[in-house]
Amino acid sequence: MRTDNLQEMVDRLAVRLQRSVTVTDPEIRILAASAHYDDEDEARVRAVLARVALPEVYRHIHSFGVRSWSEPGTVAAAPTLGFEQRFVIPIRQGRTLLALLMIIDRDANGLTDVELNAAMQTTRAMVGILDRDQADLQRRQAQRSQLLSDLLSDHDAVREQARSQAAHIMGGPVDQAVVMTMKIGSPGRYGAEVGLEVDAGIANVELREGSRLAHVYQDGTVTICAVTEHPPSEESIREQGRRILDSVSSLLDENACCTMGLCDEPTQLSMIRTAHRRSRLAAEAATWLPQFRPVAAYSDLGVFSVLLRLRREDLEEAVPSALCRLLEDDTHGVLGETLALYLVSGGSIPVTAQGLRLHRTSLYYRLNQIETQLGMSLHDGEARQVLHLGLKAMELLDAYTRS
Structure with a gap:
């Protein structure tokens, strides 16, 4: 946002009140901050240095429902966060919340009528600047979201048009794209509020890293596209996925369970739909199967990359x-564990025996029991494949049942 005039207004109001004044956007990112007046707290100092929303402070402020405020109010202190009480004035244009003006109120003395009138006059003067800049920001975000939707369209002409506009909309060359899918499990909370928290978390990553990201949120699923001029490494893709996951989840309700799926290879825009499918499968794996949680890459999935595409009855x-x-007759799970480890080890007797801490004679006895009950030879490679696939399918079915 263009905040020069905004900063001047904040500075003048702070001098008038002799208090620290801050203007933030609705996601608690600082747009303008005055000098300190010996009333600063730890939360303000950290926020000024970070220039992005501090997760714990974000959650505390929004726990008071400030998005719906139409009149000034007070956000109580939170000593464990180093957060003093704030007097907060919502800055609105019609029904749209543009920003929040916050005044530190350490002594809980409030403002005199004259001071409150000065603060309200200042907020009214800020509306024009904030409304213009908010409209610009929302337009850019909407363009990026629409671009991503169009790149994933079923229609060839729509995808071709999107590719031709990508560099302009994303603000630079778009030679490579990395696609991610984030799943948000937050009971009863899939509406606009979660969407705003997703927007804020992704924007924080962009601010900290200078990334160029486009995203679409719908019903607990976030599709994210990071565009670059040069192909990133597999490890850098995984690291970025973790940072985005951490940034978004840190702003969500503490009960939210978030997972991330990656297509861990950069792709051309013409192949973005394939990358999207792979990232969705990886996100499903991270959601259902603990061994992949919280971040899974498509290359990690093995046979689950096939099984996750199947309906339950097919599984x-x-x-x-x-x-x-x-397995039903194996009440103690001994034979099932033995078979699973034997198949995972590629039929290796030494590896299986070591993994089970079992003498080879005992292992041979168990394997013989398994063969007898199955009516199959474990020396048969095709039989081992069928059994291994069956065990993996059962693992996924059990995960579905538990959930």
Whole structure:
């Protein structure tokens, strides 16, 4: 935002009140901040240095419902956060919340009528600047979201038009794209409020890193596209995915469960739909299967990259009936554990015995029991493949059932 005039207004009001004054956007990112007047607190100092929303302070302020305020009010102190009480004036244009003007009120003395009138006059003067800049920001965000939606469209002409506009909308060359899918499990909270928290978390990453990101949020799923001029490494893609996940989840309700799926290879815009499908599968794996949580890459999935595409009834058919009987009769789980480790080790007796801390003679006895009950030979490579696939399908079915 263009905040020069805004800064002048904040400075004049702070001198008038002899108090520290801050203007933030609705997501608690500082737009303008006055000098300190010996009333600063730890939260203000950290926010001025970071220039982005501090997660714990963000959640504290929004717990008072400030997005819906139409009149000034007080946000109580939170000593554990180093946060003194704030007198807060919402700055609105019609029904749209443009910003919040915050005045530190350490002594809880409030403002005199004259001071309150000066603060209200200042906020009214800020509306024009904030409204113009907010409209510009919202237009850029909407353009990026629409661009991503168009790149993922089923229609060839729409995708081609989007590719031709990508560099202009994203503010620079778009030679490579990395696609991510974030899943947000937040019981009862999939509406506009969560969407705003997602917007804020992703914007914080952009501010800190200078990234160029486009995203679309719908019903607990966030599709994210990071564009670059040069192909990033697989490790840098994973690190960026973790940072985005951390940034967004830090602003959400503490009960929210967030997972991230990555297509860990950069792609051309013409192949972005394939990358999107892969990132969605990785996100599903991270959501359902603990071993992939909280960030999974498509290359990590192994056979789950196929199984996650199947309907539940198809998964059930992938489990041999003999395997089901074996596991049902295996009350202590000994044979199931032995079979799983044997298959994972590629049929290696030494590795399986070491993993189970079992003498080879005992292992051979167990394997013989398994073969007898299955009616299959574990020396048969195709039989091992069928059994391994069946165990993985059962693992996914169990995850679905638990959830």
